[in-house]
Amino acid sequence: MAVFHLNVNGKRYEVDVDPSTPILWVLRDHLNLVGTKYGCGIAQCGACTIHLGDAAVRSCILPVSQVGTQPITTIEGLSANGDHPLQRAWIEHDVPQCGYCQAGQIMNAAALLKANPHPTDEEIEAAMNGNLCRCGTYTRIKAAIKSVAKR
Amino acid sequence: MTLVKTKYGRRSFIKTTVLASGGMLLGFSWLAGCRPSGQESATEWPDEWFEINGFIKIGDNGLVTIMSPNPEIGQNVKTSMPMIVAEELDVDWKQVVVEQAPLNTEIFTRQLAGGSQSIRQGWHSLRMAGATARQLLRQAAAQAWQVPLEEVKTQAGTLKHTPSGRTAGYGTFAAAAARLPIPEEVPLKDPKDFRIIGTSRKNVDGNKIVTGEPLFGIDYRRDGMLIAMIAHAPAFGMKLESLDAEVARRMPGIVDVFTIKTFADDYERQWCDTAAFNELVAVVGQTTWQVWQAKKALRIKWAPVAELESSSLHRARMRAMASQPAQVLRRDGNPEAMFRKAARIIERTYTAPFLAHNTLEPMNFFAHVTEERAELVGPTQTPEFMEKTLAARLGMPLEKIDIQMTRQGGGFGRRLYGHFMVEAALISKKVQAPVKLIYTREDDMSFGNYRPAYYATYRAALDENNQLLAFHVCAGGIPESPLFPNRFPAGAIDHYLAESWSVDSNISIGAWRAPRSNFIAGAEQAFLDELAEAMGQDPIEFRLALLERAKNDPVGADNDYDPARYAGVLELVRQKSDWGKALPEGIGRGVAAYYCHNSYVAQVVDLRIDAGKPIIENVCCAVDCGLVVNPDAAANMVEGGTVDGIGHALYSELSFRDGAPEQTNFDRYRLIRHSEAPKNIEVHFVDSHEHPTGLGEPPLPPVMGALANAIYRATGQRVYHQPFIKHHPLLG
Numbered sequence: 039m040a041v042f043h044l045n046v047n048g049k050r051y052e053v054d055v056d057p058s059t060p061i062l063w064v065l066r067d068h069l070n071l072v073g074t075k076y077g078c079g080i081a082q083c084g085a086c087t088i089h090l091g092d093a094a095v096r097s098c099i100l101p102v103s104q105v106g107t108q109p110i111t112t113i114e115g116l117s118a119n120g121d122h123p124l125q126r127a128w129i130e131h132d133v134p135q136c137g138y139c140q141a142g143q144i145m146n147a148a149a150l151l152k153a154n155p156h157p158t159d160e161e162i163e164a165a166m167n168g169n170l171c172r173c174g175t176y177t178r179i180k181a182a183i184k185s186v187a188k189r
Numbered sequence: 190m191t192l193v194k195t196k197y198g199r200r201s202f203i204k205t206t207v208l209a210s211g212g213m214l215l216g217f218s219w220l221a222g223c224r225p226s227g228q229e230s231a232t233e234w235p236d237e238w239f240e241i242n243g244f245i246k247i248g249d250n251g252l253v254t255i256m257s258p259n260p261e262i263g264q265n266v267k268t269s270m271p272m273i274v275a276e277e278l279d280v281d282w283k284q285v286v287v288e289q290a291p292l293n294t295e296i297f298t299r300q301l302a303g304g305s306q307s308i309r310q311g312w313h314s315l316r317m318a319g320a321t322a323r324q325l326l327r328q329a330a331a332q333a334w335q336v337p338l339e340e341v342k343t344q345a346g347t348l349k350h351t352p353s354g355r356t357a358g359y360g361t362f363a364a365a366a367a368r369l370p371i372p373e374e375v376p377l378k379d380p381k382d383f384r385i386i387g388t389s390r391k392n393v394d395g396n397k398i399v400t401g402e403p404l405f406g407i408d409y410r411r412d413g414m415l416i417a418m419i420a421h422a423p424a425f426g427m428k429l430e431s432l433d434a435e436v437a438r439r440m441p442g443i444v445d446v447f448t449i450k451t452f453a454d455d456y457e458r459q460w461c462d463t464a465a466f467n468e469l470v471a472v473v474g475q476t477t478w479q480v481w482q483a484k485k486a487l488r489i490k491w492a493p494v495a496e497l498e499s500s501s502l503h504r505a506r507m508r509a510m511a512s513q514p515a516q517v518l519r520r521d522g523n524p525e526a527m528f529r530k531a532a533r534i535i536e537r538t539y540t541a542p543f544l545a546h547n548t549l550e551p552m553n554f555f556a557h558v559t560e561e562r563a564e565l566v567g568p569t570q571t572p573e574f575m576e577k578t579l580a581a582r583l584g585m586p587l588e589k590i591d592i593q594m595t596r597q598g599g600g601f602g603r604r605l606y607g608h609f610m611v612e613a614a615l616i617s618k619k620v621q622a623p624v625k626l627i628y629t630r631e632d633d634m635s636f637g638n639y640r641p642a643y644y645a646t647y648r649a650a651l652d653e654n655n656q657l658l659a660f661h662v663c664a665g666g667i668p669e670s671p672l673f674p675n676r677f678p679a680g681a682i683d684h685y686l687a688e689s690w691s692v693d694s695n696i697s698i699g700a701w702r703a704p705r706s707n708f709i710a711g712a713e714q715a716f717l718d719e720l721a722e723a724m725g726q727d728p729i730e731f732r733l734a735l736l737e738r739a740k741n742d743p744v745g746a747d748n749d750y751d752p753a754r755y756a757g758v759l760e761l762v763r764q765k766s767d768w769g770k771a772l773p774e775g776i777g778r779g780v781a782a783y784y785c786h787n788s789y790v791a792q793v794v795d796l797r798i799d800a801g802k803p804i805i806e807n808v809c810c811a812v813d814c815g816l817v818v819n820p821d822a823a824a825n826m827v828e829g830g831t832v833d834g835i836g837h838a839l840y841s842e843l844s845f846r847d848g849a850p851e852q853t854n855f856d857r858y859r860l861i862r863h864s865e866a867p868k869n870i871e872v873h874f875v876d877s878h879e880h881p882t883g884l885g886e887p888p889l890p891p892v893m894g895a896l897a898n899a900i901y902r903a904t905g906q907r908v909y910h911q912p913f914i915k916h917h918p919l920l921g
Contacts, residue, residue, distance in 0.1 A: 039441065055476075055478070056478065057440065057481070058482075059477075059478045060478065063476065063478040066477070067416070067476045067477050067478070070480075071401075072407075073400070073401015073402065073403075074401070075405075075407070075549070075598070076477075076551070076627075077549050077550075077551075077855075077857045078630045079629060079630055079631065080630075080854055080855070080856060082495050082854060082855035082856050083630075085549055086811065088547065091391045110402065113399075113400065113401030114400065114401045115398075120396055120400040125399040128395070128398075128399045129391060129396065130396045130864045132389075132391050132392055132395065132821055132822060132825060133400070133825075134287075134392055134394075134395060134398045135263035135264070135265065135826070135829050136548075136549070136550070136600075137263070137392075137394060137398035137596065137600050138264030138405060138550045138596070138598030138599060139397060139402070139418070141398070141399070144399060149863060152244050159868075163863045163864035165861040165865065167862045167863050167864050168862075169863065170549065170704075170855060170860050170862065171549070172548060172549050172599050172601070172833070172860060173599060173829045173833070174828065174829035174830065174831065174832025174833040174861070174866070175828070175829060176832055176861075176862075176863050176866035177752070177828055177832070177866060177867060177869065178825065179863070180863070180866075185411065187421075
């Protein structure tokens with residue numbers, strides 16, 4: 039066990055955990071931030087996507103010991119009132135079915151648009167390819183992203 | 190307006206007396222209500238709630254809570270079922286809060302997610318719940334105003350007496366309405382007066398989903414809660430021999446390691462008790478990561494106790510079975526004689542592998558079992574049946590078992606089989622603490638109740654003029670047959686034979702989105718396409734002619750479809766897809782249609798092949814599910830089923846070697862991804878006032894056929910074996 043100081047959604051946290059613990063489980067079990075989902079544990083489904091700085095990362099394979107001082111943003115901290123343009127677009131397009139993968143989809147899309155505010159269809163597909171949706175909401179996800187990218 | 194006997198007595202509409210201390214203060218508990226997304230509610234939280242019946246509570250300020258009875262697995266019943274109640278209650282949707290009901294067999298019927306039946310079977314009781322509450326409110330107002338009941342009208346949450354000009358919100362009379370006896374009969378709205386049903390309403394959990402609020406079973410927590418994981422045999426046909434947990438037990442945070450037996454040896458299992466691995470190792474500790482690490486440190490010996498099957502063996506067994514006489518499930522006319530005299534016989538064989546459910550939220554459940562009661566919270570599609578299983582296993586009466594349903598990260602049939610609820614309960618009982626059991630993805634994929642492996646051979650006899658003489662299907666699978674002997678084209682062909690077979694297996698199977706249809710539809714629709722081509726006919730005209738025959742002069746009496754509605758979706762898809770138009774170079778277009786789970790779906794797929802990669806440009810869907818309750822959400826379901834069907838037919842496979850699945854996570858198990866999904870999906874509904882039916886399953890089966898037919902048109906080569914990407918020479 040070791041003590042780590044984390045900056046999550048603009049707040050300071052101190053956790054005492056095994057250094058190998060993926061940040062996903064620190065968020066879920068220790069900080070009670072459960073919006074970030076477990077789906078595969080091997081960075082293949084994208085349900086656990088968070089931002090480390092501005093980059094989208096898979097929190098299920100990122101040990102807490104590697105985070106350092108980089109700020110973490112989770113779905114809970116993406117916007118103050120759930121009003122990030124992508125969150126609004128997700129509601130507008132009524133994207134979710136079961137909803138389980140959607141936090142990861144939104145976090146991944148948010149990082150994409152921050153780096154590339156006007157992506158092509160191909161760039162959206164390439165950037166989003168690591169995020170699985172078993173319900174098959176892909177067409178709505180893309181429509182929601184495009185509606186924000188157009189603005 | 191029609192008057193309908195309530196039929197529902199006090200047992201169904203239990204009314205609680207108003208609590209002395211300010212009514213029923215509900216507040217937002219963990220599982221409690223949510224206001225519909227995407228709209229601001231004009232009303233603040235009330236001081237007092239009055240329970241009108243088991244479905245409806247009305248606040249003193251007019252806010253309405255509607256209980257959603259059925260499990261929400263992504264089919265959106267948590268929005269559409271309350272919409273039906275709200276319609277008959279005649280309330281403004283903005284004044285509605287939706288709350289997930291717990292399992293309560295006293296109030297609700299069929300709290301189950303399966304067979305695309307929630308809307309179809311819930312329709313009447315949901316309407317009656319709303320209509321009864323509306324009637325009670327009108328009665329309360331009529332009494333208070335001393336006017337005839339007929340003169341009290343409602344409009345969007347307001348009671349009105351026009352002659353005297355009096356109006357009042359529902360909240361004003363909620364207390365009085367809650368004290369009235371249930372009326373003998375109540376008026377139901379004329380569908381032409383619907384103002385909520387038939388309009389698109391956003392997912393009521395939408396805001397919570399996009400902001401990451403706790404919603405799902407895996408998100409549930411309780412003070413003092415421990416985390417549990419299980420280890421199961423690595424292969425079907427193996428069982429636990431010995432456990433050495435010395436290392437694991439000493440690891441940080443670990444509370445206990447022990448074995449459990451999910452079902453007792455003398456227990457007679459229900460249909461929902463399927464679980465191949467009955468003896469498990471349970472690891473319990475403080476945090477998920479600690480428990481996971483200890484699970485990895487277990488030293489377990491597993492011993493083979495039955496045959497360890499492999500996919501190569503399955504294929505050999507299926508080929509052998511297919512060449513033998515099978516069980517005849519339907520014979521019309523004299524198909525054997527027709528095949529003997531045929532000028533030409535077309536015979537094609539179609540296969541598909543086992544599939545895992547792969548709900549993105551793995552199996553999990555919270556349990557807290559004490560001497561007094563058992564409390565369970567989590568994702569289940571079948572709480573009512575599992576309550577009985579839990580009662581038997583824990584030796585407790587049903588009333589001591591409390592099951593609450595969370596939102597569920599997918600179901601697709603997997604959560605019908607609730608062995609993980611029993612496992613969580615047994616673990617909680619042993620450690621005497623609240624426990625949340627979590628499966629890893631590998632546990633989830635390798636401890637499945639899978640879609641079976643299937644095999645179907647179709648034969649058609651043609652005369653010298655290329656006219657269809659007879660039709661023969663012989664289908665089977667491991668361990669069940671996909672055959673529906675009375676579905677189309679049965680009823681449309683004079684000489685018809687349907688045969689079935691199956692091969693036993695140690696691999697456990699279960700309902701997987703549109704069971705059996707999820708294979709046989711695609712096979713049948715691909716064969717009909719090839720048959721139409723051989724007969725020189727347009728694939729839609731060919732089907733319509735058969736349906737015309739089934740409508741005017743059906744063969745046999747047991748045909749499982751309405752030919753007119755079946756033809757209706759084909760005609761609609763023909764029109765909407767502009768069937769027959771010239772297509773751009775390289776585009777292949779395929780059509781299919783199917784009827785299952787009470788709804789009709791036809792699809793036209795347009796695709797091209799780019800360097801071996803299928804690019805699905807467009808899917809045009811025509812759907813007849815009767816009256817459409819929530820059109821945009823219904824379209825979402827059709828889009829999802831379409832993507833899911835295309836994905837599984839093209840890419841997915843669970844293969845076995847020595848009893849073990851060869852894919853246990855998404856690195857090797859391929860699910861369709863963003864770049865592979867259709868670029869566009871159009872959904873068109875048949876304008877209908879028929880009884881509404883479901884959409885969770887019907888859009889999936891036919892698209893597999895439409896896809897296969899489009900691949901043929903684009904490549905010139907037909908594909909008979911799923912996953913297509915692996916078996917078509919020009920793909921991959």
